[in-house]
Each structure stands twice: as C-alpha cells, then as structure tokens.
Amino acid sequence: MFPFLQKLLWFMATFAAASAAVTSEIIQPIRQSGDEVALIFVPGAFQRGQYYREIARVIQEASQLRVWAALTDGYDSNYPNPRQLPGAVEGAIKGLKQAGMISETYIGIGHSRGGVVIGSYGRSSQLKAVVLMGAFLNSTLKDYPIPILTLAAELDGRVRITRVVNDFEELLDDASQSKDAIFRTPVINVQGTNHLQFETRSPIPRNITLDIKSDVTDAEALKTIAHYVNSFITSTFSTDATQVKDAQEQLKDDFTDSRKRFQPILDMKALEENGDSCPWAIIVQQYFAGKFADVVVVNNDILELPEFNKSKPSLREDKGKIEIDNTAFIEFEEGYEYNFLEPQSPKEIRLKLKSKAAINDALCQAPGKEPSCRSLNELAMEYALNSSNGYAVDRYNLRGRPIFFEDDIMTSSENEWLSTPLNMWEDDGLHVQAVALVTSINSPKLEGMHYCKVMAPYRALEWIIIDSLRDY
Template identity: 40%
Template sequence: MGSPTSLCAWLLPLTVSVCWSLQVEIVEPIRAAGDDVALIFIPGAKLTGGQYKRTAQAIQVASKLRVWAALTGGYFHDVPTPIQIPGAIDAAVRDLRQAGMSSEVFVGVGHSLGGVFLQSWGKDPKFKAVVLMAAYLDRNLTSLRSYPVPVLTLAAELDGQTRISRMVEEYAKLQRDVRVSRDAVYRTPVVCLRGANHGQFASGAMPPRVQQMNPQPEVSLAQVHASVGKVISNFLTGFLSSDLALVPAAHREMERYFAESGKVFQPLLDVKALHESGNSGPCPWASVAQSHLAGDLSDRIQVQTVSLGRLVFIASRPRIVQVRNTTVIHTVALVDKPRAAIDVPSLAQSPQTVSLKLKTKPAIMEARGMNPGPDEPKPSCLALNELALKVALDKATRKSRNRYLARGRPIVFEEDIVTSHGLRWMATMPRLWEDEAGLHVQAVAMTTLTLVGSVPWNPVRSDSVYCKLVTPYRALEWVLVDSLRPY
C-alpha cells in the first residue's frame, strides 16, 4: 500500500500535513512467552487511539498469546478515512518492529467507522484476520465465508448506532454458512455482547453523537472489556496458536458464543420472517392478521397469502372460496421496504409499513352460510397494530421485554385514518411520529361495503377491510433500540 511518504507525495499539501499528523501508541505484551500477534486498532469517528488501550489490555489479560497492540490516531478531525488508514497501518507496523515485535502475524481491529473502512484491508497479505467491533462487512457480500481472511463481527445488544437489527443480517449469513461448514463458527463468528452499547468497545469521554444515539448500558465498562478480551482471545487462539492443546477449549467457547448470541438474534429473525418473502412470495403476517379478524372462526379458515409489487397489489382484491367445510381466504400484501441509498446502520432497518387487503368476519360468516349479527364488532386496523406490538413483545427475550416495560417509551396507537375509496387509501401513508410520550402510530383504513339483501334500502355490511399498518419488525426495533434512546 506504500509508505506514508509515497502516499502523501501525490496528494494536496493539506493532505500531506494530515498524513504526517498520524500517531501510533504501542502497547507491549504482558507475557514473556507465547505466539506473537500484533493487533492494529483503527478507532471510531471522533475517538482517539488511546481510548482503546484498556480494550487492548483486556485482550492481553485474556489471551495465552503474546499480544502486542498498535493504537493508531491523529486522524484529521479524529475521523479515520481511506486516505489516511494505509499510512496509519504502515506506521503501526514500523513502530511495532522498532519496539521488538518480530512476528509476521498482524490482525486489524476496527471500531464503528474504523471497522467499516478497515474491512477492505482483508485482502492485504500482512493481515491474518480482521476484528470488527460495532461494524460489519459489506451488505453485498452474501456469505461471510467468501471474505479472504477470518473475521470476527462483534455486536452490542444496546447499540443505537450500529443497530442489532443491522447486525442480525450478519448472524443470518453465519447461520447459512454453518449449514455448509461448522468451521464458520470459528472462522467468521458473529457475537453479541448483552447489555453493552456502542461506546463501550472504547473508553473515556464519548462524542456527543454517541451519547445522543445510544441507550444506557446495563453492564460496566470493565465487564464489556473483559468480554471483548475473552471473545477476541478465543477467536485468535483457534487458528493462530501453535499450542494445539489450547484450540479445543477456544472452539468450545466459540460454539457457546454462537448459541448465546442466537438467543438475542433469533427473535429478530423470527419477526423479520413474518413479512420478508419478496414479490410473489407468502406474507405470514397477512395470515396472522386475517386469522385475528376471523375471531372465533379462525380454526375454520385457511389463509392463502401473497406479497405483491405495487401495481399488481393496487389491482388485486381479497377473495373467499368455500371448499367443503373449509373457508379459504386469499389475501394480498404490499411491504414497503426501506429505500436507503447507502447502508446506514443507525436508521431503522425494518419496513415501516405493510399494506394488507383482508376479509371481515361478517364476510366469512356469510360464506359459511351463517347470518352475521348486528353486534359483530367493526374491523379495526388499530387492533391489528396492537397485535403487531403483542407479537413483537411475545417474541422478544424476557429481559428485552422487561427492559422495555420498565424504562422504554411506549408505542401509542392513535385512531385510524379512515379513507373513502381505494385510490385515496393507496395515496395516504400511515403516520408515525416520535415525542417524549413515545412512538405514535396511526393506521390508514378503508372498508368495502356490501348491500344486505336485494333492495337498496337494506343495511350494508363490511365485506373487506384494507389496512396500512406498522410491521411487527418495526415494533420490535422500537422495543429493542429506539424506545430506550434518550429523546
């Protein structure tokens, strides 16, 4: 990648001075013997290299390896960029050599923005592995095992900047890779630190954005650093230790991390699966909502659902087909997926809304030859939004649920916005707004009506109900992250 001098030679004079401002602090090993390994730290934005000294020391304490650390800093405005990182890495290697580190084993460790940029150095032959703290590989990389070197992805459960709902995507990739080879648990692990937040991978004063975006942690800084030290130590020991007697224990620990992290990630995967099927695939959430509307007839219906593209959805209608004693209801769904131009992990990762076209209970009763009574309750989209929150809370871990109920700002469900015809319903967006009271959610509803009997003065009954709703996944994101952030 070239030295800092060669890099700066072709840049603007301002950039030359920026390159020469780089600093490296060397943390020498605490062990007299063992396999030498050097960790090169790239800090997060607005953090200094020195703020990772306690993290590095925790790794040294936890590891049987002879761990060196190079803490890079002095970046322009304390923001690591691809322009300066090559020079920082070269300076770190030089200073490590001068301090007495003779091994060729270098590991990149990047936090937050530093990790985002560091991942591109995985192809550099000097790196034997990469550790990403509150950072992740490119979203377009569909398999972690295709990354050229072993990579550890560390998530924090209460991270308000690199959301757990973004990190769960990396865990899902790991699950797929494990089905191909169990070695993925050791080579490309994704580990979640419970009760920790974004800033606790470092130490010292946090920048204003970190303070504003992150919920309060539930574990101490010392506990987080100790956990980080153990995870990184076991990860590195698994493929770098020449003492093969240490490897089985390290692998067992990585297996345990995989299982324990799954307990945090799996609720998100389960709720995400309720609507994530793509066009022309099923939408399980539509089935749940339709069964809820059917009430005590839910065990006598069979729901067929499909997610559609916008134009096909507009022209589609729900319908009922009676097959012997089973009422088959065909429903349609439209999931409004996030359309971020770039991967921004601080933003909600879930679809904000899902549009459903469903059949009402009176329509189901009539299809079954029953007479709907006048006291049948009117269908409510608000009730389906309440159901979304209930499903989210039921799926959440007990600790997450109790945390939300104890100190999270609630979701406040407002009365439905009622529209009179289909085009207006399609054009009207549900309202979501946040204030000190919590997240306010207002669905958009439309009911289609059918005359009862053959004369126009007879009363009408509801036949279908169209609802634009919050998704259970958005509700779960609120429960896990947003409700706990400072307002």
C-alpha cells in the same frame, strides 16, 4: 509541466503528507512467552487512538498469547479513511518491528468507522485476521479471504443490532454447511453493551452520540469484549492444541448465547417475507376469521407498485372451507440499507384483506363485530413482546417509552386509502395510527373488503429493544 502531471504530483505529495501524519502508539506485550500476535487498532470517526489503550490492556490480560498492540491515530479530521489507512497500517507494522515483534501475525481491529475501513482494507493486505467492533462487513462472510470476528453491541444506538442480525443469519446458514464457520467468521451479540463501550473516554451525552444507556459498567463491557476477542485470536492463531480446543468450545458457547438474543429479531423479521408471500398477511387474515380460522386457508402475494394498487383480494367457498387470496405491499424507510440509525424493519405494511363479514357471510353466519386495523397493531406488539427474551421485556418495562395505539384513520375510498400513510409520531412514546378501508359485502367492485396500513411486528420489536430505550 503538463496539467495532468501537476495534478498527479500534487496528489502523491498530499497522500504522502497525509499518511505520514498518522502515528502509532505501540503497547508492549505482558507475556514473556506464547504465540505472538499484534492488534492494530483503527479508531472510530472523530475518535483518538488513545481511547483504545484500556481495551488493548484487557485483551492482553485475558489472553495467553503474547499480544502486542498498535493504536493508530492522527487521521485527517480524526476520520479514518481508505486513503490514509494503508500508510497507517504500514507505519504500525514498522513500529511493532522496531519495538521487537518478530511474528508477522497482524490483526486489524476497527471500531465503528474504523471497522468499515479496516474490513475493506483487510481483503488484500498484510493482515491475517480482522475484528470489527460496532461495525459489520459489507459483503458475504464466507467469501471474506481471512478470518473475521464481528462484535455487535446489543444496545448499540448507532449501528443497530437489527442490521447485524443479517450477518448472523448468514452465519447460521454457513454453519449448517460447515461447523468451522463459527470459528472463522463468528458474529457475537455482546449483551447489555452499547456503541461507545468498545473504547474508554470521557462520557458524552447520549443525545449527541445517539447511543443507548448500557446495562453494564464500562469495566464489565471491556472484560466481556476481551473474552470474545481472545477466544477468536486463540482459536485462529495459537499453536497450542489445548488452547485452541478450549477457545473453540468457548466460541461454540458464545454462538449459542448470541443466538438467544438474535432469535427474536430473526423471528419477527421472518414474518415480513417468505418467498413471495407475507406471513403476517396470512396470520392477520386468519385473525379476522376468528373462531372459523381452522376452516380458512389463506394465500398471499407480496406485490410491488403499481400492481398492488390494482389488486383485490378474493374469497372462495367449497364444502364448508374458505380459501382467500390476499395481497401485501411492504414499504421501508428510504435508504435504510445505508443509514443504520434508521429502523431496519418496514415503515408500514399495506394489506388488502377480506373482511370478517365476508368470511362469515360465505359460511352463512351472522356478520359479527369487524376487527379494527388498530387491533392488528396491538397484535403485532403482542407477537413482539412474546418473542422477546425476558430480560429485554424487563428492560423495556423498566425504562422503555410505551407505544400508544390510536383509533384508525377511516377512509371512504380506495384512492383515499392508498394515498394516506400509516401515521406514527414520537413524544413520550410512540403513537401508531393505522389507516383503514372497510366496505360492505354488497359494495359494488369492493365487496367485503378490509384494507389496513399497519405496523410490522418487526417494527414493534425494534421499538422494544432499541428506540424506546433512547433518550427522547
């Protein structure tokens, strides 16, 4: 036998054996009538199908539909994967039919890793819709071929709400073009819940799961989650016009409610970049201007390396008005797009600003006291707190670890400033130490410069709503 054919037969046999190992526990509906649908559950990594019995039961109780459930289990190493998933879904459908299900309305519902694989699988399958719990779609919502619900736990310690906000931002744009988007691809921020409350099992220490302590009981979380799932599946699959209308009204309310929790994140994220400029660089330059901010116009360019390193801010005065051109470079954690345990906000923002002394000199004013780069970090924290919802601030004040702003690391040359990173470290709180370079208005080549490496307001917000709440 040819070696290639041997390998192919081995792969086919392995695939068949692995797929056969996946089982499905079928849960009968509790309603005797109503539109028939089935939820096919795919568990999270290293989790078991049985952990989702309770959420299946609570969804059944919340819905007027005739809801079946199939809990898939037995993936290799308890790790759902694309190789075994088709066989798992086929096995679940076979089990549902054998148990008496007549409809072919199958809905994939995946938690965490299960959400990742079911979201990809749902593009071309027998599924009629998908529900993601503690997971998100790795593509645009509007291009997904079937309806999809994204449920994001506000206090998810593994899949940050600050990653799912990207999907909500996309939904906002889609909804501005078609109101049906909030029914077809809703993205819901589930208040006060964490990553593990989509399932039910014995508690695991949070220092192992990296999850965040929730604000609600498991029973309350399951009831809320079931409410969202029911609104989605009823709106999508019910043939009762009254049920559909009520479900869509509920989804509208859920969209509005979620927006209240997503909006602070969107606001702080928006301070990073607007086209080719950094709004935060404009804000802090005017902060340097102090009482003369109303006569200062600031233009900013976000530059990449090495252009940023070569750049220098400039200042022009004309008839009592000041125009300043400054630059910014935004650096993120390496691989942050794929590692959702990492902050989604910038690692640091590098700002090349004109000094307060340079602004005052152009206006024929006394130099005044030069602000510190530390004061910009304090301002970032102020913006983040002011943008946050009251209950988020209360939660932070009650059980969040504080931020400590350290005095600036003062550098004496541009090269030293460029090579010295913003200093941040954690213990009983987060310590942040900016890096500064301040030059005299008479300095050759660097006249009246104030360079700062600082924390983004978005990073301050992530600390408030996520990282400060973790068990250190």
